[in-house]
Amino acid sequence: MTQKELLSVAEEFGSPVYVYDAEKITSQYKRLTNAFKVDNLRIHYAVKALSNISILKLLNSLGCGLDTVSYQEVKLGLRAGVAPENIIYTPNGVSLEEIEEVVELGAQINIDNLSILEQFGNRHPEIPVCIRINPHVMAGGNSKISVGHIDSKFGISIHQMPHLLRIVENTGMHINGIHMHTGSDILDIGVFLYASEILFEAAKNFKELEFIDFGSGFKVPYREGDIETDIEDLGTQLTERFNNFCKDYGKELTLAFEPGKYLVSESGNFLAKVNVIKQTTSTVFAGIDTGFNHLIRPMFYGSHHDIKNISNPEAKPRFYSVVGYICETDTFGSNRRISEIREGDILSFSNAGAYCFSMASNFNSRYRPPEVLWYNGKAHLIRERETFEDLTRHQVEMNFDTSPKELADKD
Numbered sequence: 415m416t417q418k419e420l421l422s423v424a425e426e427f428g429s430p431v432y433v434y435d436a437e438k439i440t441s442q443y444k445r446l447t448n449a450f451k452v453d454n455l456r457i458h459y460a461v462k463a464l465s466n467i468s469i470l471k472l473l474n475s476l477g478c479g480l481d482t483v484s485y486q487e488v489k490l491g492l493r494a495g496v497a498p499e500n501i502i503y504t505p506n507g508v509s510l511e512e513i514e515e516v517v518e519l520g521a522q523i524n525i526d527n528l529s530i531l532e533q534f535g536n537r538h539p540e541i542p543v544c545i546r547i548n549p550h551v552m553a554g555g556n557s558k559i560s561v562g563h564i565d566s567k568f569g570i571s572i573h574q575m576p577h578l579l580r581i582v583e584n585t586g587m588h589i590n591g592i593h594m595h596t597g598s599d600i601l602d603i604g605v606f607l608y609a610s611e612i613l614f615e616a617a618k619n620f621k622e623l624e625f626i627d628f629g630s631g632f633k634v635p636y637r638e639g640d641i642e643t644d645i646e647d648l649g650t651q652l653t654e655r656f657n658n659f660c661k662d663y664g665k666e667l668t669l670a671f672e673p674g675k676y677l678v679s680e681s682g683n684f685l686a687k688v689n690v691i692k693q694t695t696s697t698v699f700a701g702i703d704t705g706f707n708h709l710i711r712p713m714f715y716g717s718h719h720d721i722k723n724i725s726n727p728e729a730k731p732r733f734y735s736v737v738g739y740i741c742e743t744d745t746f747g748s749n750r751r752i753s754e755i756r757e758g759d760i761l762s763f764s765n766a767g768a769y770c771f772s773m774a775s776n777f778n779s780r781y782r783p784p785e786v787l788w789y790n791g792k793a794h795l796i797r798e799r800e801t802f803e804d805l806t807r808h809q810v811e812m813n814f815d816t817s818p819k820e821l822a823d824k825d
């Protein structure tokens with residue numbers, strides 16, 4: 415999308431507002447599917463990154479399935495028209511009851527601990543399940559989003575394979591898939607391939623596999639010139655390795671991935687208006703009409719989002735600290751070089767597609783912003799801005815006597 419088009423969205427729908435470019439989502443999906451030359455490839459989009467139903471519908475229309483982490487995400491996927499067999503459910507630490515509810519909905523179950531595996535196998539030996547393996551390879555760059563390391567709560571440790579196999583044998587359950595997800599921001603393809611080898615090795619233990627799921631964690635660029643996962647290189651290398659594995663295994667398996675960020679991060683822009691320019695002795699603050707209630711990643715993970723002044727793009731750049739209106743430290747970016755900001759200008763935050771709206775809250779009793787999908791050269795509202803009704807909808811009000819009272823006798 416051009417800056418002019420973004421500005422037109424802010425004019426039409428007000429600020430703050432999230433805007434997603436359908437074309438970018440589509441091109442990322444195609445780039446990924448073109449990189450892996452295998453007979454059976456399945457991409458399951460990680461719904462938690464951005465769960466708007468229209469986004470799910472768009473991805474479904476491209477042939478993309480869904481990766482879900484809660485019963486509610488499965489329901490959203492079904493609402494979007496995704497076939498249950500194209501939905502994989504990969505929760506962490508949920509109850510057996512929730513897993514059984516998801517079985518009722520028809521999604522593929524992925525289990526990530528031995529306790530639930532055993533209980534599930536005892537009760538439903540006929541329902542095929544995928545197992546999540548932790549290969550103990552740390553591929554990600556950020557400790558909060560790296561999930562493959564030794565102390566991670568995710569997956570069944572590769573070292574527990576003997577115990578796992580005993581459960582499978584004793585319960586007579588069917589393992590139709592094997593899975594890993596080593597975390598976000600993979601840069602080193604070698605590390606990813608190393609983890610894949612561990613998964614291939616583990617896969618040999620199961621005779622009824624239909625798919626191998628390599629999770630996600632592809633890194634996308636956050637700044638100009640940023641390095642990103644070389645998908646084409648990974649595609650070439652993993653394709654060859656996977657096809658060889660299938661030959662040895664004696665069956666054409668499906669190669670699966672479950673990217674969130676890769677598909678939607680760059681499609682998104684978050685637009686906010688500058689309420690006030692405040693000069694202090696050390697910096698110039700640009701205070702905007704939003705805060706970490708709407709975009710928590712900078713304060714939560716220290717994530718970087720490029721910030722551009724789309725109302726005054728040609729002006730001379732100056733240094734600013736861009737801050738939100740929340741009554742706590744609420745910094746989007748310090749010492750950013752941005753073309754001169756005037757009060758009323760619209761700033762655009764890039765990489766606002768993944769883990770932005772989906773993590774937004776009503777903190778400070780603010781309304782969550784609207785979401786707009788830019789599709790075929792036009793803006794489509796896909797979520798309305800909240801109203802005061804939304805803030806009060808589920809509150810149950812008590813009433814207290816407000817008539818003047820005599821002071822209670824303390825004795």
Ligand SMILES: *Cc1c(COP(=O)(O)O)cnc(C)c1O
Pocket residue numbers: 460462463481483504595597598599629630631632672673674675676768
């Ligand atoms: C969050 C998650 C993903 C998506 O990760 P990205 O870094 O957004 O691609 C994939 N699989 C599982 C199991 C997840 O929890």
